Amino acid sequence: MQERLKELQEEAIQKIEQSASLKELNDIRVAYLGKKGPITEVLRGMGKLSAEERPVMGALANEVREAIAVKIEAKQKGLEEAAVLEKLATERIDVTLPGRPVKVGNHHPLTRIIEEIEDLFIGMGYQVAEGPEVEQDYYNFEALNLPKGHPARDMQDSFYITEEILLRTHTSPVQARTMEKHEGKGPIKIICPGKVYRRDNDDATHSHQFMQIEGLVVGENIRMSDLKGTLEVFAKKMFGDDREIRLRPSFFPFTEPSVEMDISCKICGGKGCSVCKQTGWIEILGAGMVHPNVLEMAGYDSKKYTGFAFGMGPERIAMLKYGVDDIRHFYTNDVRFLKQFSVEE
Amino acid sequence: MFVSYKWLQDYIDLSGVTAAELAEKITKSGIEVEGVEILNEGIKGVVVGHVLEREQHPNADKLSKCLVDVGEEQPVQIICGAPNVAQGQKVAVAKAGAVLPGNFKIKRAKLRGEESNGMICSLTELGMEGKVVPKEYSEGIFVFPADAEVGVDALGLLNRDDEVLELGLTPNRADCLSMLGVAYEVAAILGREVKLPEISLEPVAEKASDYVKITVEAKKDNPLYVAKMIKNVKIGPAPLWMQTRLMSAGIRPHNNVVDITNYILLEYGQPLHAFDYDRLGSKEILVRRAADGEKFVTLDDVERTLTPDHLVITNGTEPVALAGVMGGANSEVTSDTTTVLLESAYFSGAAVRKASKDHGLRSEASARFEKGVDPNRVRAAGERAAYLMAKYAGGEVLEGAAEADTLTVEPAVVSITLEKINRVLGTELVMKDVKEIFDRLQFAVSIEEDTITVTAPTRRGDIKIEEDLLEEVARLYGYDNIPKTLPIGSSTPGRLSDYQKKRREVRQYLEGAGLYQAVTYSLTSEEKATQFALEKGDTIRLAMPMSEERSILRLSIMPQLLEVLKYNSARQNDSLAVYETGAVFLSNGDESLPVEREHLAAAVTGLWHSHSWQGEKKAVDFFVVKGIVEGMFAKLGLMDRVDYVQAQLDGMHPGRTAEIRLNGEKIGFVGQVHPSIQKELDLKDTYVFELSLKAVLEAEAPVLQYETIPRFPSITRDIALVVNRETVSGTLWEIIVNEGAPLLKEAEVFDLYEGDKIEAGKKSIAFSLKYADPVRTLTDDEVTKVHGRVLNALQEKTGAVLRG
């Protein structure tokens, strides 16, 4: 009997090892450990044994069952793992195929430039001021030291609606309005972005509508040197630390002294090339000390208060920064143009 | 203003300063030099030749065979095509081996069987602009004066061995519209002296005032009129050097008398006019305003109709010149002229501007009067011109001048303190530095303690207030030398306003949702201005539009966004999503500024989503675009305050458009563009929305407040309702939400069916309702009770029945 049990164990273990599927294994389990299996059969014959032998044989039978069960379990685990692996192998995909696209648009390049400039000046304590695009002649010209009949009005031929109302030719009226609102008191530190309009035929370098961004600082001790320092911070942050700035005298009716700011040419490093017209410098913006007439008209005592102002064209800056060659691209909105400005710098 | 580097040396020593260096210095101290042109760049091998013989080319009618002495051992044969070539002429010859502009190399050649050893040149072939070439040479070769030396460099003789600086003058620096003015500027920059031009007149005994009497009625616009008289002039060409200087400055030579007036215009900045005295028909000059409708033929042979705005020079009765703008054909100097009345006058800028603008006559002369001439140079300019006419036109200058003078010239006297200079510029200058700057400018100064008082010469009419002095100090001290500082004193908080911050969030959101930002024009056509407008009203039209296409301020952004889609669609990008934020303009009557309202518009066309290899493709539909709008309101915390109401709108699909209401107010629309417009623009199905961004960003958002996260499970009940087709889900939703409160937490449409499995005129809408209580677990009975109430209400109010 004992021998028969050992035999069964060996036989079962051999079959288990040879089994190749979970089904086969289950059949083995039923065959050997089931109620109709050979071990049960053997145990049925236990009645013939003596009272001493019976527990010994019982224990042995259980050992054999246990051994077979353990073996089956181990084999089952192995087979299951293999089955999983086999299944996963069939689930293999081509990971180089493109993903499901997530649609993302982006800022217009001019907005991108304007927000960059806004953020730069916000960091220096400026607020963003906005105003109407259709303006009174007073704020657009007169309050800026451009009385009627002033020859400099020719510099910016305007779109008039009535004799007193026009499309603003610059964002400077926002400065005039802001100063007026401050009722002769300082300090003011603002940056004014927005659309402006001039009578120009649209071509590669002219647009009847374009953007401007201007800055104004008014206080009790604002100096020309502060303007120079501020513009240098701006130029280096906007165009790179290696850029030099230079101020050249110029003329604007609303500032005196007036200057234009150039930055050193990035392309040639200042040696002169076609981009900078051989000068090594590229004109970026106009600036100056606020004209005393402008201060007085807005209610400031020009003996006590001084200020500086500067203004630039986001189109020009975008053209320089990104190498755009035609200003009309900004208003055509060709998606092949727009989508080039998606990358964060 | 074009400034010849060689000519400038008549007035100032430029030794040690090249043209390029001078340009750099002028630019840095105030006047932008826009370019420096080297006149003989790329030209070599051109000499003066003497045409010894000229005969007809044997094989070509239009060619001449010439034997030309070019200063070499043997004369050379040259074939020339110019009609004006003739024996005995001194001409410019590009010898074999010469190079002309455009890298045009001259080689020995055979022309129609005849040898040609070079080329006889016209001035344009030597790089000069056709519009400055004297008329007699404009169709052929240029002919030098007979005394030109054979074999010498022809370009030198033509003053082409020169460089021309192009000054970009701002309106305040009219003083540099003259060589003398530029000389003063350069003198201040270099710290050198100015040499004034020569005037040495030996007048004949007769008096100019015996020949003509000057009367000025319009004294305000013409406070000074000076007439010099020159007798016995012989009209002929001006000396070559004067002609070439005029050409370098962009002026075409005519004859000695006219050229001299132009030369003085360039030298002194004072426009002059020469009348043929004998053709005036009187011994009188009367300056007055024109009569209304008065006719006058200017020397360009155009008849002008005048108004009292225009100032005229008359012979006592008839106009002979439009003051400061152009002379008359009736008194023009001709080759027969012998007596010249030379006008040198001060006309007001306003009068000249009006006349030149009204008649479209912008000239070198009018430009100078408009910007203001130096009142103290009027007489000197006349004297110098008379001197040159004596010297180069053989004239005799009569003594004195006939004048009308009511001009008072007060030089500007301006004071400034050293403290102010340093306070505004941020510098640490001492009085000696400041004085030296004004000395260099040749401004008279007096100093008293900390104050410097400056008397500005009349040529610098732009110096009026102390800031003008500040500017002179700053530019001549040098902006490079001004330190760099940052503003000190009380600081201001730098930040965006709530409105600006939210606007940026909206842009970010829309871009995150797949829309590109566009920027389009505010000016549009009459037709497009009102299309899709939220509010109809009067349009705002430009007084003088440049084109009809850009004549009206827009009331809606949408037409331009659709144009953007059309543009891209025509370029193989027919699936696209764009948005724009910008102002629209509502008229507020002629007297006041329009109402400007910031709008947000978006347009989506074609495929909204496509992922080809997985077979996914979804065209945009109403709910894609509405979803974008809803997401924006959710982002701004306004979701609960917005309603969508079926609406009919011009330009929109009548069944697929909703009005957007915020707090019950109409603020925009969302829907499909009318199929006929889609077709017209060649667009695929296009869904859009436009709304008042101002209304949205100014709406008060709820205060952010934490809400307990539910700890107890919710119970979900689904219902499918059969309702009339006209019943909208929003109505059902509202009933469900109102009746289910407070236990009902969410109600969501999850199915919609309209079709043949349902009674005609009906549709089925299925909702999923979620009930919960934050403080306890709900029992089935409780939910059933509320749910029953909801169903009853739906049935009562809409006739909805549960779908079996």
Ligand SMILES: [Zn+2]
């Ligand atoms: Zn460069």
